[in-house]
Amino acid sequence: MVTRRGVLTLVGGGCVLAAVGAGGFVAANGPSRSARAPWREAGQETEFRRRALSYAILAPNPHNRQPWRVRLDGEDALTLYCDLDRRLPATDPYDRQIVIGHGAFLELLALAAAEDGYGTEVTPFPEGEDMATLDERPVALVRFIEGGAEPNPLFASTLARHTNRSPFDARDVDAGAFAATLSSGNVQGVTANGCGNDALAAQLRDLTWRAHSVEMTTDYTNQESVDLMRIGAREVAANPDGLCLEGPMIGLGRLAGMINREALSDPNSSASQQGMAMFHEAAMSARAYAWLANSGTTRASQISAGRAYMRLVLAAEREGLKVHPWSQSLQEYPEMAGLYREVHDLIGSGQTLQMLVRVGYAKPVVAAPRWPMETHLIA
Ligand SMILES: Cc1cc2nc3c(=O)[nH]c(=O)nc-3n(C[C@H](O)[C@H](O)[C@H](O)COP(=O)(O)O)c2cc1C
Numbered sequence: 001m002v003t004r005r006g007v008l009t010l011v012g013g014g015c016v017l018a019a020v021g022a023g024g025f026v027a028a029n030g031p032s033r034s035a036r037a038p039w040r041e042a043g044q045e046t047e048f049r050r051r052a053l054s055y056a057i058l059a060p061n062p063h064n065r066q067p068w069r070v071r072l073d074g075e076d077a078l079t080l081y082c083d084l085d086r087r088l089p090a091t092d093p094y095d096r097q098i099v100i101g102h103g104a105f106l107e108l109l110a111l112a113a114a115e116d117g118y119g120t121e122v123t124p125f126p127e128g129e130d131m132a133t134l135d136e137r138p139v140a141l142v143r144f145i146e147g148g149a150e151p152n153p154l155f156a157s158t159l160a161r162h163t164n165r166s167p168f169d170a171r172d173v174d175a176g177a178f179a180a181t182l183s184s185g186n187v188q189g190v191t192a193n194g195c196g197n198d199a200l201a202a203q204l205r206d207l208t209w210r211a212h213s214v215e216m217t218t219d220y221t222n223q224e225s226v227d228l229m230r231i232g233a234r235e236v237a238a239n240p241d242g243l244c245l246e247g248p249m250i251g252l253g254r255l256a257g258m259i260n261r262e263a264l265s266d267p268n269s270s271a272s273q274q275g276m277a278m279f280h281e282a283a284m285s286a287r288a289y290a291w292l293a294n295s296g297t298t299r300a301s302q303i304s305a306g307r308a309y310m311r312l313v314l315a316a317e318r319e320g321l322k323v324h325p326w327s328q329s330l331q332e333y334p335e336m337a338g339l340y341r342e343v344h345d346l347i348g349s350g351q352t353l354q355m356l357v358r359v360g361y362a363k364p365v366v367a368a369p370r371w372p373m374e375t376h377l378i379a
Helices: 023-029 034-041 048-056 096-115 153-157 175-185 199-217 219-227 233-238 248-255 261-265 270-284 299-318 334-347
Strands: 015-017 068-073 077-082 119-124 140-145 191-196 229-231 243-246 288-294 322-325 352-360
Touching: 034 233, 048 068, 048 096, 077 096, 096 119, 096 140, 096 153, 096 299, 096 352, 119 299, 153 299, 175 191, 175 288, 175 299, 191 199, 199 219, 199 270, 199 288, 199 334, 199 352, 219 229, 219 261, 229 233, 229 261, 233 243, 261 270, 288 299, 299 322, 299 352, 334 352
Parallel strands: 015 243, 229 243
Antiparallel strands: 068 077, 077 140, 119 140, 191 288, 288 352, 322 352
């Protein structure tokens, strides 16, 4: 019998480890080690741009698609492109979230370069942009300036920061830690705001859960996630991206035939229902939320939102707080239109909401997989 704690599904991205397990079974069925190699190897490159890139690929990004393509230009520059096959057309029809992921990448690149004393001059969308869709044109040009920056203490949290989807501890978020986190996200013209332990947080708990349910019960949006699931360590190692389901109980559930793509495609299946129950527990444990907003009228504003988000999550980690995006209500597909309006009316203040996350306390989680840095480089 596979229990509630054992079978999971997921929506909205990332990696879920099934709970518990013992002895050799854990060792044999634990998360893929090779898929986490980039976390262990970060910083080992000798050339400064490659060293910075080895950290930048650890940035948070939607559904962990890692859609970054990089060409090194001359001795002191690079061009960043989007791998257009790694977008999420169902849940992110205008590529807004994919661009936020590029912004997070650029911010971590800049922070890593600053560790070596290099400043960065970032020009977003140097050949123009289309707000309806990304295309072959570059996302950004980056020029490195020797001696142009000092190390930033935020960088120290790079390897410890992970999206944390666990239920959060039943305690209020410390006001000072929360304020410091929000203040780090108030950069690049982005407004970071938040609420905790109050009626607004209760409204957001309800709203984010309803949005999650819409995504899971809308065929084509749920299917987008299911298609990106890597079930078990072997699939994760073969494709270290997307949404990973790993751990001993996943091994058991797979053996028992309960966890497979067909079951997860059906919101009424036992695997999906149990996954929903686990996400419900996580959703209801939220006591504080943070959100980032700006004009949202240009691609550069989406890059800025990603840069601000990177700083916010690094600051949260420094402050002992965990972060979990709850993005569904911000997504722009027709079935979400009502909740999109509702969340903007509630907390948008006339701007475009770019990120909405729950913030709290939880035990650390295992790192999400990454493709090796080399795979992102254009020869
Ligand atoms: C724009 C954006 C939206 C995201 N939305 C969600 C979400 O709705 N739910 C979720 O669990 N994770 C979400 N994430 C987190 C990613 O899934 C996560 O960053 C990715 O799986 C890599 O894992 P890591 O952050 O632990 O390195 C989002 C990340 C970004 C940048």
